Amino acid sequence: MSRWALAAALTLTLAASVVLGVRFGSVPISTGALVDVLRGGGEPVVRDIVLQLRLPRVLLGVLVGGGLALAGATFQALLRNPLAEPYILGISGGASVGAVLVLALGWAVAGSWVLPLAAFAGALVAIVLVFRVATATGRAMDVRVLLLAGVVVAAFFSACIAFILSVSPARTVQSAVLWIMGSLAAASWQGVALTAAYTIPAALLLIGLARPLNLMAIGEETAQYLGADVEGVKRLSLAIAALVTASGVAVAGVIGFVGLVVPHAVRILVGSDHRALLPLSFLAGAAFLTLADLAARLALAPTEIPIGVITAFVGVPFFLVLLRRSLGTR
Amino acid sequence: MRLEAEALVVRYHGLVTPALDGVSFDVPSGSFYAVLGPNGSGKSTLMKALLGVTPTAGGRVSLDGRPVAEWGRRELAQSIGAVPQSEQIAFPLRTRELVAMGRYPHLGPLEGERDEDRRAVTRALEACDVADLADRDVTTLSGGELQRTRIARALAQEPRALVLDEPTSSLDIRHEMAILELLRGAVDGGMTVLLITHGLDVAAQFADRMLLLSCGSVAAEGTPEEVLREDILASVYDWPISVRRDTETGAPRVTPRRVTRPQPSARSAFHELSAPPPPPPRRGAS
Numbered sequence: 001m002s003r004w005a006l007a008a009a010l011t012l013t014l015a016a017s018v019v020l021g022v023r024f025g026s027v028p029i030s031t032g033a034l035v036d037v038l039r040g041g042g043e044p045v046v047r048d049i050v051l052q053l054r055l056p057r058v059l060l061g062v063l064v065g066g067g068l069a070l071a072g073a074t075f076q077a078l079l080r081n082p083l084a085e086p087y088i089l090g091i092s093g094g095a096s097v098g099a100v101l102v103l104a105l106g107w108a109v110a111g112s113w114v115l116p117l118a119a120f121a122g123a124l125v126a127i128v129l130v131f132r133v134a135t136a137t138g139r140a141m142d143v144r145v146l147l148l149a150g151v152v153v154a155a156f157f158s159a160c161i162a163f164i165l166s167v168s169p170a171r172t173v174q175s176a177v178l179w180i181m182g183s184l185a186a187a188s189w190q191g192v193a194l195t196a197a198y199t200i201p202a203a204l205l206l207i208g209l210a211r212p213l214n215l216m217a218i219g220e221e222t223a224q225y226l227g228a229d230v231e232g233v234k235r236l237s238l239a240i241a242a243l244v245t246a247s248g249v250a251v252a253g254v255i256g257f258v259g260l261v262v263p264h265a266v267r268i269l270v271g272s273d274h275r276a277l278l279p280l281s282f283l284a285g286a287a288f289l290t291l292a293d294l295a296a297r298l299a300l301a302p303t304e305i306p307i308g309v310i311t312a313f314v315g316v317p318f319f320l321v322l323l324r325r326s327l328g329t330r
Numbered sequence: 331m332r333l334e335a336e337a338l339v340v341r342y343h344g345l346v347t348p349a350l351d352g353v354s355f356d357v358p359s360g361s362f363y364a365v366l367g368p369n370g371s372g373k374s375t376l377m378k379a380l381l382g383v384t385p386t387a388g389g390r391v392s393l394d395g396r397p398v399a400e401w402g403r404r405e406l407a408q409s410i411g412a413v414p415q416s417e418q419i420a421f422p423l424r425t426r427e428l429v430a431m432g433r434y435p436h437l438g439p440l441e442g443e444r445d446e447d448r449r450a451v452t453r454a455l456e457a458c459d460v461a462d463l464a465d466r467d468v469t470t471l472s473g474g475e476l477q478r479t480r481i482a483r484a485l486a487q488e489p490r491a492l493v494l495d496e497p498t499s500s501l502d503i504r505h506e507m508a509i510l511e512l513l514r515g516a517v518d519g520g521m522t523v524l525l526i527t528h529g530l531d532v533a534a535q536f537a538d539r540m541l542l543l544s545c546g547s548v549a550a551e552g553t554p555e556e557v558l559r560e561d562i563l564a565s566v567y568d569w570p571i572s573v574r575r576d577t578e579t580g581a582p583r584v585t586p587r588r589v590t591r592p593q594p595s596a597r598s599a600f601h602e603l604s605a606p607p608p609p610p611p612r613r614g615a616s
Contacts, residue, residue: 227407
């Protein structure tokens with residue numbers, strides 16, 4: 001498939017997803033009413049739903065979905081591993097520990113900013129820890145050590161979470177599990193602004209690093225011989241991808257499969273050139289998560305299914321179909 | 331482009347013996363220089379040290395008269411095309427895309443491919459006989475086809491020098507000779523080529539000068555006639571080797587000899603394992 005054809009298709013899908021995401025929910029809103037609100041008028045209740053609930057939520061889905069897909073593609077290139085995804089460095093574990101701790105201590109009620117802040121702080125601890133281990137020998141950062149350190153740190157954090165939950169009352173456990181499973185329900189304009197502040201510069205920087213990432217994906221020695229500043233690119237792109245993931249997890253919990261499956265699907269359609277893979281993964285991830293959130297809200301309305309469930313149920317079969325198609329044509 | 335090293339020392343982290351211990355060599359501009367030696371003698375380390383990829387513990391390296399540390403990565407990639415022994419290509423990639431990466435050193439981060447880049451890639455694909463594989467996925471190529479593709483990538487860089495680490499190890503006679511003729515032709519046109527190889531005979535036919543490494547040090551350096559001598563080779567490779575002169579070309583012809591009984595040497599355990607078993611005693615002997 002041509003890159004531009006996919007770009008057009010994804011842009012249209014994303015635009016449609018955003019409109020659908022704002023229009024539909026437990027209270028359907030007609031296109032006419034939506035247009036009224038955007039023009040500054042409309043009924044107060046409808047205005048509130050659109051501007052305070054739906055729009056921030058949909059925009060958050062766009063940013064988090066796009067950011068996770070971008071981070072996933074970046075990790076896959078840097079670690080030269082198709083199984084890499086945004087949480088592979090223990091970021092989700094660290095964020096979850098921060099969130100669960102705050103829930104168990106009852107601090108979450110102090111303000112809506114406490115939980116995301118704690119999650120982000122936990123994610124940062126994981127990132128710093130894993131980076132430290134991978135550069136401990138003082139030599140160049142070995143990405144295989146990074147991968148191993150990430151797996152081990154993630155396991156450690158899982159144990160921490162299990163411990164905290166084992167000594168907490170049932171209500172805390174339920175809140176913790178729901179947070180970890182991921183949801184865009186707590187979206188706010190501040191959340192959108194903060195996430196955008198991380199995600200948009202990150203996206204631009206990573207797309208600017210597309211050629212070096214192409215080189216990293218075929219081997220570090222060769223990348224150096226073809227002019228890449230391997231250490232610099234590694235550290236910069238890992239840091240950017242890790243921070244985008246941390247900001248996504250902090251506001252939305254641990255939403256899986258977007259970062260793993262979306263880059264592979266795009267790769268099957270347009271190949272591994274990151275100049276196309278990165279922006280198209282962003283668009284695809286954004287559209288995917290927005291639609292998944294819509295499904296999460298509508299499927300068993302008014303109950304919301306955790307969005308991680310939708311991304312897995314939809315993402316996996318879709319990807320398997322694409323995989324079979326690509327293996328068939330080789 | 332002249333490539334020189336003086337008293338180069340490279341130590342790998344955690345190892346007592348240096349990988350390179352005071353190695354010096356001088357590759358004159360526009361010459362074909364072969365680097366030979368047993369496994370573990372430091373050949374690949376030499377390439378990495380020459381191109382500034384491995385830190386050195388002593389000595390200096392100059393490329394085109396300037397210390398290697400003064401060269402930027404991109405600048406170096408514009409002048410020298412390097413083909414390491416192996417790569418880990420993690421994701422499906424088309425052959426043409428892999429070769430096109432040779433043009434990256436000449437392109438800015440947001441610059442698209444220009445016509446001259448496409449032409450350089452096509453020329454490189456044709457020179458290495460992989461043009462009809464251009465749209466194939468590199469993971470479906472044979473070992474030899476992939477090697478030729480990587481050599482094509484180095485050619486696409488349009489460098490002034492080529493440094494190749496065992497580029498023909500998986501190639502059949504025709505393809506190996508074709509690549510070497512290509513390199514020789516480039517040298518005759520002004521290119522500098524440093525070729526790391528195990529093929530002593532082939533190196534003797536194509537190289538102007540050679541460097542023979544042994545355990546990280548220089549065992550011999552000079553023309554093929556000077557380096558490929560029975561005593562030097564037997565000592566470096568720890569195996570009996572005979573060297574004759576090829577009657578047609580006049581180049582040295584190297585032939586390792588078969589060993590029918592264990593050689594009394596420090597590493598004879600290996601020889602004993604590979605030596606044939608002693609013949610059974612004859613019937614009727616006392």
